[in-house]
Amino acid sequence: MTPRGLLWIAFALSAAVELLLPAAETSLPWWHRTPAFHAAYGLVGCMLIVVVAKALGRYWLQRPEGDDD
Amino acid sequence: MTDLAHPAWVYLAGALLAAVVPRRGRVPLLLAVPGAALALGLWLPEGRETAARFLGQEVVLLRADRLSLVFGTVFVIMGLLGTVFALHVRERGPHVAAFAYVGSALGVVFAGDLLTLFVFWELMSVSSAFLILQRRTAKALAAGFRYLMVHAFGGACLLAGLLLRAAAGEGLRFEAMALTGATALILLGFAVNAAIPPLSAWLTDAYPEGTVTGSVFLSAFTTKAAVYALARGFPGVELLVWAGAVMALYGVVFAVLENDIRRLLAYHIVSQVGYMVTGVGLGTALAISGTAAHAFSHILYKGLLFMATGAGAPGRGGVDARHGLRGDVPPHRAQAPVLHLFRGGSRGPPAGAPGEHAPGHGSGGRPLRRHRGRAGVPLPDPPVPGGLRAVHRPPRRHHPPAPARHRGRVHAAGAASRRRADRDPRHRLGVPPGGSAPAGVLPGVGAGERPGDGRPRAWDRPAAGGSGAQARPVAAPSPWATGW
Numbered sequence: 001m002t003p004r005g006l007l008w009i010a011f012a013l014s015a016a017v018e019l020l021l022p023a024a025e026t027s028l029p030w031w032h033r034t035p036a037f038h039a040a041y042g043l044v045g046c047m048l049i050v051v052v053a054k055a056l057g058r059y060w061l062q063r064p065e066g067d068d069d
Numbered sequence: 070m071t072d073l074a075h076p077a078w079v080y081l082a083g084a085l086l087a088a089v090v091p092r093r094g095r096v097p098l099l100l101a102v103p104g105a106a107l108a109l110g111l112w113l114p115e116g117r118e119t120a121a122r123f124l125g126q127e128v129v130l131l132r133a134d135r136l137s138l139v140f141g142t143v144f145v146i147m148g149l150l151g152t153v154f155a156l157h158v159r160e161r162g163p164h165v166a167a168f169a170y171v172g173s174a175l176g177v178v179f180a181g182d183l184l185t186l187f188v189f190w191e192l193m194s195v196s197s198a199f200l201i202l203q204r205r206t207a208k209a210l211a212a213g214f215r216y217l218m219v220h221a222f223g224g225a226c227l228l229a230g231l232l233l234r235a236a237a238g239e240g241l242r243f244e245a246m247a248l249t250g251a252t253a254l255i256l257l258g259f260a261v262n263a264a265i266p267p268l269s270a271w272l273t274d275a276y277p278e279g280t281v282t283g284s285v286f287l288s289a290f291t292t293k294a295a296v297y298a299l300a301r302g303f304p305g306v307e308l309l310v311w312a313g314a315v316m317a318l319y320g321v322v323f324a325v326l327e328n329d330i331r332r333l334l335a336y337h338i339v340s341q342v343g344y345m346v347t348g349v350g351l352g353t354a355l356a357i358s359g360t361a362a363h364a365f366s367h368i369l370y371k372g373l374l375f376m377a378t379g380a381g382a383p384g385r386g387g388v389d390a391r392h393g394l395r396g397d398v399p400p401h402r403a404q405a406p407v408l409h410l411f412r413g414g415s416r417g418p419p420a421g422a423p424g425e426h427a428p429g430h431g432s433g434g435r436p437l438r439r440h441r442g443r444a445g446v447p448l449p450d451p452p453v454p455g456g457l458r459a460v461h462r463p464p465r466r467h468h469p470p471a472p473a474r475h476r477g478r479v480h481a482a483g484a485a486s487r488r489r490a491d492r493d494p495r496h497r498l499g500v501p502p503g504g505s506a507p508a509g510v511l512p513g514v515g516a517g518e519r520p521g522d523g524r525p526r527a528w529d530r531p532a533a534g535g536s537g538a539q540a541r542p543v544a545a546p547s548p549w550a551t552g553w
Contacts, residue, residue: 053325062326 015039072119075131075179076106076145077189080172084196087164099156099164103149106175110145113138118181126241129181139361140178140297143368144171146508147289150369154376154501155282162203167286169196174290178297183231183241183255186298190227190262194220197291200283201275212278219271223261230254246302256303262295263346265312266319269339273323276338277331281379284331288375289368292338296345296364305352313350316343330378334371341367369509376501 018039023032031037083102090098115138119131133141148171155163173196176189194217201213233251235241246252264272276287303309320340327333341363348360 049321050325053322056322057326061322 072117074109074113075119075175076110076113076141077172077176077179079106079109080148080168080175084165084168084172087168088161092159095161095164096156099152102168103145103152103171106171107145107149110141110175113141120181123184126184127182128185129242130176130185131179132181132243133179136297136300136357136361137178139365140293141175143293143365143508144175144178144290146504147171147286147368147372148175150372150501150504150508151282151285151289153504154285158280158282160203162199163280163283166196166199166203167283170200170286170290174294177294181243183227183234183243186243187224187227187231190258190294191224193291193294194224197287200287201279203283204278204280206278209278212275216271216275219261219268223258223268225258226254226261227258230256230258243301245304248303248306248308252302256299256306259295259298259302260312262291263299263342264292264295264316264339265346266315266339269316269319272339273332273335276335277329284379285372285375288334288338288371292342293345293364293368296342296349296360299346299349300357300360304349304357306350309346309350311350313343313345313347316340316346319343331375334374334378338367338371341371365511366509369505373501373505373509376505 015036019036022035022037025032079102083098083106086098086102087095113131113133115133115135117131117133118129120127120129122128151167151171152164155167158164170193173189173192177186177193180186180189198213198217198220201209201216203209230251230253231241233254234246237251239251246255248256261268261271272292276284279287299309317340320336320338320343324333324336324340327336345360345364345367348356348363
């Protein structure tokens with residue numbers, strides 16, 4: 001089993017638990033009790049963080065390659 | 070006699086002993102000190118207070134309630150794991166500094182008054198600076214000096230705040246404080262150590278420059294002691310909610326953009342401490358419990374990450390997140406998943422990339438194929454059996470001199486001793502991560518009452534008086550509500 005394989009298995013198990021065992025806490029709003037809501041929320045949130053951070057880096061925070069001033 | 074029992078004393082006495090004990094007796098000492106402190110920290114009964122008189126003031130040297138016990142427990146666990154990780158280091162200095170650092174951090178979390186807190190706070194700053202300075206490169210010396218200056222500023226703010234508070238007759242007891250001029254200075258001192266932007270640059274500047282073993286300690290104690298201090302002194306201060314939210318986003322943006330893996334982890338500390346600071350700002354029992362639980366896990370997994378990435382970067386320029394290992398040592402099996410995450414699952418470094426083994430450099434010019442697995446991660450040699458024996462008796466291997474790109478070093482002797490200390494670091498990845506990972510699961514699987522289970526708690530009551538602007542929760546005698 002390669003490390004990458006282990007990571008995929010852990011990822012699949014986490015997603016399956018989210019899908020099969022949604023939050024049962026009745027005090028939460030309905031969307032928190034939707035199956036796989038937190039998995040999808042986490043995935044989209046992380047993708048947004050990466051995309052926005054890369055965009056901030058490209059257009060604002062980072063200097064272009066070769067600029068060694 | 071038992072009233073004098075304090076895990077900080079064990080570490081501070083250990084620091085003194087580590088300075089004089091000859092090399093032959095050092096390993097038993099290095100295991101005995103954190104072991105004794107761990108036993109003492111786990112044994113401390115809830116509710117114990119040890120007071121003494123100092124300079125006409127009553128000082129509370131030890132206050133073991135549920136909040137301080139959570140942080141104290143994870144500190145003694147991490148102290149043991151970090152020390153085992155550093156067992157192979159031959160110089161005295163890193164051990165003395167690490168013991169003094171862990172001891173003073175324990176002194177901070179168990180301090181019951183601001184004077185005791187300040188003394189340990191300053192000792193923590195000075196001792197931790199040596200964990201950076203002892204790397205002895207030009208960059209490390211500069212970063213360590215900046216680190217000292219920033220923390221001297223934070224300590225001065227804390228001292229000024231507590232003196233003003235004492236002069237106003239408000240006492241020095243360390244408990245929840247309403248925001249006034251004096252306590253704002255104390256809050257500023259805490260904010261420096263918690264790395265709240267714009268006071269966070271010291272962290273990402275200094276932690277990647279620390280020694281491989283020193284950064285493991287650094288990642289665990291300073292910021293988390295500050296989180297504890299904020300949770301103790303300023304729960305429910307709304308400013309912290311905003312500051313924490315800024316931290317969480319600021320840290321993660323720069324972590325995504327960073328390529329040096331230890332600097333990436335340093336930015337990630339800022340981000341994660343941001344969640345904790347937000348929890349403190351929310352100030353409810355659930356939020357404080359979540360903060361403490363997150364701090365507990367974060368200390369363990371961040372220490373684990375610094376162990377894995379530091380061991381893969383044996384003083385040879387760090388690990389570049391784009392290309393994997395920049396050094397020349399094949400990673401241990403335990404590192405492979407971590408490196409996979411940071412390499413984005415790439416199939417090994419591209420030709421000519423820093424991670425590539427150049428002829429005459431790296432593993433003695435051996436063919437690359439010999440060390441490459443299917444997924445591009447170099448395969449480790451067969452593991453060395455024997456638990457702790459393998460930790461402090463690494464197999465000897467040949468390593469060529471450091472390449473020309475590391476010309477920034479200033480002290481040749483220091484660099485040589487550092488290379489000796491960092492020689493073949495794979496052996497470090499056995500016991501410490503093996504203890505850190507399961508310990509990190511503890512808060513999640515712990516039985517007992519859970520936060521927010523509807524039972525009334527004393528600290529849910531609004532403060533009588535308070536700052537007037539908002540209802541703040543009373544200082545929680547036991548905000549840690551999970552009870553594991």
